[in-house]
Structures are given as C-alpha cells and as structure tokens.
Amino acid sequence: MTPRNFKHFALLLAIFLVAPILHAQFQPPTDEELKMTAEPNAPGAAAIYLYREETDNDELHSHTFYERVKILSEKGKDLATVSVPYPKGFFSITDIKARTIHADGTIVPLEVKPSDLMAEKVKDFQENKIVFTLPDVQVGSILEYRFILRLDENWFSTPIWQAQQKYFVRKEHFNFIPSVYVARMFMTSNLPPRARVVQDSAGRYTLDIADVPALPSDEFMPPVGTLGERVQFYLSPFTTREDYWKDAGNHWSKDVNHFADESKGLRDVVNGLITPADAEDVRARKLYDAVMALENTDFTRQKSKSELKQLKEKESKNAEDTWKAKSGSSDDLAQLLLAMLRIARLDATAAVVSNRDIHIFNPDFLSMSQLNDIVVRVIVNGKEVYLDPGEKGATFGQLHWKHTLAGCLRQTPTGAVLDFTPAGTYKEATTSRLADINLAPDGSIKGSLHITMNGPEALRWRQVALINDEGELRKQFEADLQDIVPDGTTVHLQHFLGLEDSNSLFMAVVDVSGTLATATGKRLFVPSQFFASHATHPFVSAPARLTLVDMHYAFTVTDDVTLRLPDGYSVESIPADVSLPWPGHGLFRTKSVSTPQSLRMVRSLAVATAVIEPKAYDQLHDFYQKLASADGQQLALTRAAAAPK
Numbered sequence: 001m002t003p004r005n006f007k008h009f010a011l012l013l014a015i016f017l018v019a020p021i022l023h024a025q026f027q028p029p030t031d032e033e034l035k036m037t038a039e040p041n042a043p044g045a046a047a048i049y050l051y052r053e054e055t056d057n058d059e060l061h062s063h064t065f066y067e068r069v070k071i072l073s074e075k076g077k078d079l080a081t082v083s084v085p086y087p088k089g090f091f092s093i094t095d096i097k098a099r100t101i102h103a104d105g106t107i108v109p110l111e112v113k114p115s116d117l118m119a120e121k122v123k124d125f126q127e128n129k130i131v132f133t134l135p136d137v138q139v140g141s142i143l144e145y146r147f148i149l150r151l152d153e154n155w156f157s158t159p160i161w162q163a164q165q166k167y168f169v170r171k172e173h174f175n176f177i178p179s180v181y182v183a184r185m186f187m188t189s190n191l192p193p194r195a196r197v198v199q200d201s202a203g204r205y206t207l208d209i210a211d212v213p214a215l216p217s218d219e220f221m222p223p224v225g226t227l228g229e230r231v232q233f234y235l236s237p238f239t240t241r242e243d244y245w246k247d248a249g250n251h252w253s254k255d256v257n258h259f260a261d262e263s264k265g266l267r268d269v270v271n272g273l274i275t276p277a278d279a280e281d282v283r284a285r286k287l288y289d290a291v292m293a294l295e296n297t298d299f300t301r302q303k304s305k306s307e308l309k310q311l312k313e314k315e316s317k318n319a320e321d322t323w324k325a326k327s328g329s330s331d332d333l334a335q336l337l338l339a340m341l342r343i344a345r346l347d348a349t350a351a352v353v354s355n356r357d358i359h360i361f362n363p364d365f366l367s368m369s370q371l372n373d374i375v376v377r378v379i380v381n382g383k384e385v386y387l388d389p390g391e392k393g394a395t396f397g398q399l400h401w402k403h404t405l406a407g408c409l410r411q412t413p414t415g416a417v418l419d420f421t422p423a424g425t426y427k428e429a430t431t432s433r434l435a436d437i438n439l440a441p442d443g444s445i446k447g448s449l450h451i452t453m454n455g456p457e458a459l460r461w462r463q464v465a466l467i468n469d470e471g472e473l474r475k476q477f478e479a480d481l482q483d484i485v486p487d488g489t490t491v492h493l494q495h496f497l498g499l500e501d502s503n504s505l506f507m508a509v510v511d512v513s514g515t516l517a518t519a520t521g522k523r524l525f526v527p528s529q530f531f532a533s534h535a536t537h538p539f540v541s542a543p544a545r546l547t548l549v550d551m552h553y554a555f556t557v558t559d560d561v562t563l564r565l566p567d568g569y570s571v572e573s574i575p576a577d578v579s580l581p582w583p584g585h586g587l588f589r590t591k592s593v594s595t596p597q598s599l600r601m602v603r604s605l606a607v608a609t610a611v612i613e614p615k616a617y618d619q620l621h622d623f624y625q626k627l628a629s630a631d632g633q634q635l636a637l638t639r640a641a642a643a644p645k
Helices: 003-018 031-037 076-082 240-261 264-273 280-292 305-310 321-327 330-343 456-467 470-482 616-631
Strands: 045-059 062-071 083-085 091-101 108-111 115-122 125-133 142-151 160-162 168-176 183-189 205-212 230-236 347-353 373-380 383-386 407-410 418-420 431-441 444-453 489-497 507-514 519-520 521-529 555-563 569-573 578-582 586-594 598-606 632-639
Touching: 003 045, 045 076, 045 456, 062 076, 076 083, 083 091, 091 125, 240 330, 240 347, 240 407, 240 418, 264 321, 264 330, 280 330, 321 330, 330 347, 330 373, 444 456, 444 489, 456 470, 456 507, 456 586, 470 489, 470 507, 578 616, 586 616
Parallel strands: 045 168, 431 555
Antiparallel strands: 045 062, 062 142, 083 125, 091 108, 091 142, 115 125, 160 230, 168 205, 183 230, 347 373, 347 407, 373 383, 407 418, 431 444, 444 507, 489 507, 519 521, 521 632, 555 598, 569 632, 578 586, 586 598
C-alpha cells in the first residue's frame, strides 16, 4: 500500500474497531430481558445494548464481535441493519450469525446471505462493507449477532475498545491477546474510576465494564470517536512521549526534506516564475499560485501505474517529478511548494497536522496515524504565514478549518516539535447577504439576493464544485439557502461569480419569490429578519452541556435587507434595535431604518471563538437565547384609509 492509502486504511480500521459488536455463542434471553419496555438508567432510550463482547486475538489473526440489542421504540429499529466496513484484500468477514428474538421468545434466524458491497476504491485500495438486516424486528425484540473479522497472517492488531456507544450499555467485556512476536504493546485510556484494564502474567488484556452511558449527541461536538470511555492500543519501541515524538518527528522531517530537495530542474522553474526584484510576499504568492494551478489528484483521480506508463510518466518521488507531471496528491503539492519557497530564499518549513474533522490530536497516543496532512509554514516580511496547498481552492494564507487549532509536528532548525496550528479569525470568515425585495399588497414578494462569502464557506463551495457538475452544485446551493429564508418563499440561483478564482470573493446572485407577509385586515405582518426567521438557532434548547463546543471556526455574518413597501402602506411598528455583546466571544446587533417607501433591516453576528469549554456554556446558551428571541420578532405594516369619495 502507498503511504496515503495506508493512512486511509489505518483510519478505516480505527473507525471499524470503534463500531459496536461480539461473543462465542448466543445466549438465552432472561425473562426480564424479554419483558422489559424501558431502561431505568437510560430514560426514553430507543434501544439499549444488553451485552457487548470483543475478542482481539493476534495469535489467530482475528477479531470476534458479539452484540445483543434490545429494541424499545420504533426509532431503535434502525439498529436492525448492520453495516461493517473492511479493507478488501487484507481482511475478510466470516462466520456471520444473527437472529431476532421476539418478546414472546420466538426466534427468527437470519437466513438471507449478507451483501458484500464496494464502498470506495482509491487506486490500489478498496473499502467494502458487509451489510445484513435482521429479520422481522419489532419493538420489544432482542437482536443478537456475531461475526469474525479475519486479518492477513502478516498483520498484527492494535485494537480500539470504544466502551461508549450511541445507546446505553448494560455490560460489556473486552479481551486482547497480543502476538508473542510483539515486543512492546502500549495503551492509552479514558475510563471512569469504576473500570480498569487488567493485564495477566501472559500479557493478555481484559476489560469488564457495566452501566455505560450513551455517547453525547450534542450540537457542534468534536469528532465523536475522540470522546467517550475508550481504550486504544498501539505498538511503540519507546517508553516516553518525548522520545517517541522526537524520533518519529525527525524521521518524518527527513522524508519531507528528501522529497523537497533542491534540484537544478526545479531551480530553473522557480527562477522562471519570480524575479530578483520581487519582494518576499510577491515571491511567495507567485509560487503558491503556480502550485495551486496544478492538478490535485485527491480532488480528481490518481493515475494508475498502467496509465502512467502509457503517458510515459512516473510516480512522484520528489518535488521535481510532481512539477513535471503537473499533478500530484495534496501532500505532493505541499512538499513541492516547500521546495520552491526554499529555492526562492524564503524561510519555509513543513508541518504535518491532524484533521480536526476526524479526530482531536492526543500526544499521549504514540502514533503518527493521528497526523493526516502536510501544510507549509513560511516567514514573509517577518510574519508567520501558514499555507494549505493541498486544499484546492484555498487562498494564500488560508488553512482549511479542519487544519486550524490542530495538533501537528512542525519542522524547526533543531528538529521536529509538537505544536498547534493557529486559529482563523472572525474577520477571515465572512458571509454577507444582501436582499432587495418588493412587497405586494397581498403579501407576495419578488426580489434578488446577493450572497458573498470568503474564508471557509467560499472554500467549501469551491470544493463542492470540483467534485459535482453544475446541476448538482446549483441544487445543493439552493437547498442550503432554502433552509434559511422564510417559509413560503422560494429561491432560484441565477449565477455564481468568482467560483473558480480563489483570489476573488465568491458571490451567488439569486432570485427570490413567494409569500412573505401575513395579511390581517389593514395590516401586513413581516418577519423582522429575512435570513434568520426560519433558521434553527443552536444551543437554545439545551440548557446544560458536558462536552466541548466546536463550531469549527470563528465567523461573521451580516444581513442587509431592503423591503420596498406596497403603495399606500407605511411602517406601523418595528422591533427595537438590539446590541448584544458577549465579552471576548461575540457580538450580535440589529438595526432598522424606515422611510415612506421602504424599510431597511441590518443584522450582524460575529462569533470570535470557535471552541468553547463546557464551563462557559451558560454564557453561550444565554447569548443564543437572546439572539433567537430577537430574530423571532415581527414588524407590522398598515394600509392608509381610503380617501372619502
């Protein structure tokens, strides 16, 4: 496997081993299990896990999974379909047994052969999934199933035991038998005081745990795989965190420097792109633009070995190869830019970062598998600038949000060090929504919207455009916008501006029509905030929270709506202007200005902190409650009395 596909595989294996399921033999249900209709320790739960077991056996190159689930409501019936991903060619799923037990004790075995479906194929790596649905599942049923994941005999396992699941777990048992050929096995854990991993004299690990609460399902959570009660095993020749990261970082840095090594051919390319008179920022931008113009095969498709041979090309082994091919993976392009910046006499280093959309970096887990993507750090005119050339469409100086506030290994003159990437600011992630709307006496409207974005949202839509045709892009954009405009109105995209030019603002021009106002007698009632009246406000319905809030990035949204009044109508009442500060974290403001012919409504929301600790949640909750109250208000228009004849 290539390094990139190995990272893909490692992530897939981690995701799979976090999945529920295990046991050697089916168990007869107890009367209490058959008759139960609720779990006192999990009020309102749609289902619970009665028992889970996992045995990971390196001697047999296998992982055995067993699970028993009690269905308590219609929603819980979703657990009847089981989907198990696995890397085809390296692993196989065997010995699948499953049955449904009704509340009266009737047993319905699984007799349909499970489906083996291809989920994804990237170059020489293919991910499949085994899918089966337990038969005749009813509310009150017990679902019971087991299977074995078999590894190639050359593989050893480093399992992840995820004790917490989507639903409450009554009891579970984990067992890990490492290979006798593995010299050093380590683990990290996040377990409550009631649970402890036990290692016996033969080196086998066990964990028994009971009454495990369900994983939280709060809004804006960090990746769920990084939360909860879990144990993670890994191999390492080092006994201290400092020794491991120093050694791993230096090996990684050496590989990067080898790929980005200066060559005469690449030096000629750089000298053709810049001039000796160019300032540092001009040099950096010219080289960045040149690299971003190349094909990023992570957004298109990597060529197979036969295709490369036919085109008389070869796999990139260094930066010059990537330039000659005019294409490369995200990491190839990042290392190419690194080489070119160094040739241009700029102080440039690489950093390998975790993907914050997948997991949160944990330096106590001694594995490079946590670090996913390469970015470049360069000093320009005395200022530190991070570049993300592996993200097609990213502007100069922009990190994709998943690479901000992310743990990383960064090159320094004295070796690689652990660090964190900088956060984006609310001024770098702005959305401006302008509306010019004509209101008719019957409450109907016609008008236009201009949606302008920069930062993460602009990058998101540019990347959506890379992997979808124009029709699908239009469909997705209209669907997103439809979710925030008032009920009764319809949006229709005219066109985009700046979609393919990452150095410009991204704008969408949209027509809007439908019914906005509610007519009662001589009055028309209109939402005070066109873009927020129908939006779902986060955090309002949850008064307390135990998990970290992760809103991905700081941002600013500004709405400027001009409502042109029907003839004979005037503004009777408008909500008071609002100024709602959240010191150090955010600011919300509204302002309305009326004239005889129109009403202008301006709304701005700035959130300066992307990640908020649970201890500050009360303030966040209060801020969004007041914000939602302000957005929910209406204004009244009144029709002048007709002149007497």
